[in-house]
Amino acid sequence: QVQLKETGPGLVQPTQTLSITCTVSGFSLTSYYMQWVRQTPGKGLEWMGFIRSGGSTEYNSEFKSRLSISRDTSKNQVFLKMNSLKTEDTGVYYCARGTTLFDYWGQGVMVTVSS
Amino acid sequence: DIVMTQGALPNPVPSGESASITCQSSKSLLHSNGKTYLNWYLQRPGQSPQLLIYWMSTRASGVSDRFSGSGSGTDFTLKISSVEAEDVGVYYCQQFLEYPLTFGSGTKLEIK
Numbered sequence: 001q002v003q004l005k006e007t008g009p010g011l012v013q014p015t016q017t018l019s020i021t022c023t024v025s026g027f028s029l030t031s032y033y034m035q036w037v038r039q040t041p042g043k044g045l046e047w048m049g050f051i052r053s054g055g056s057t058e059y060n061s062e063f064k065s066r067l068s069i070s071r072d073t074s075k076n077q078v079f080l081k082m083n084s085l086k087t088e089d090t091g092v093y094y095c096a097r098g099t100t101l102f103d104y105w106g107q108g109v110m111v112t113v114s115s
Numbered sequence: 116d117i118v119m120t121q122g123a124l125p126n127p128v129p130s131g132e133s134a135s136i137t138c139q140s141s142k143s144l145l146h147s148n149g150k151t152y153l154n155w156y157l158q159r160p161g162q163s164p165q166l167l168i169y170w171m172s173t174r175a176s177g178v179s180d181r182f183s184g185s186g187s188g189t190d191f192t193l194k195i196s197s198v199e200a201e202d203v204g205v206y207y208c209q210q211f212l213e214y215p216l217t218f219g220s221g222t223k224l225e226i227k
Contacts, residue, residue, distance in 0.1 A: 045209075061215065101175075102156075102166060103175065105163035105165070106163065107163055
């Protein structure tokens, strides 16, 4: 069955870089877009960006200058990297499958930005 | 960016009663292909969001027929015909007409 699971650091210091891995099973990354969505106390659900089935990416301009999404299809993994973290980046980060509708979501990983 | 504005519910809603959740977009979500680019999700307490409705009115696989979506280009309604305990959570609308994809701020449903 389809499964997605995010893993990440939990706590990150301000100005540092966040790295999260989404490991998927039950489908191929070359057949689906993979999205990143976060949920913060300040802004609720925010779409961050995606990587297409072909490997190209699209980012929300809100994050464009500091966000990078990539993947390793051989490991069924998608990666999110975001630099210059601020306290307001604290929240839950989700990966989700889909182009325009997100039919499967990971459980999310809680990230706290604090010194 | 397209702004999605959601209304509140008169919580708590008695079990078995119907509930209607509203969502308004700052731009028409009706595409030239005739489809309306609006999804609905439910986030139960402690869980990830789950897809309920897509293309404004199509139920996702496994979703109860108690849920129905309707609307026009800018005004949308998610109706739950007979609320049950398992319907508790926060409901979100989301537009996918344009990037950035945007979500509403959520509507909380509590059951009495």
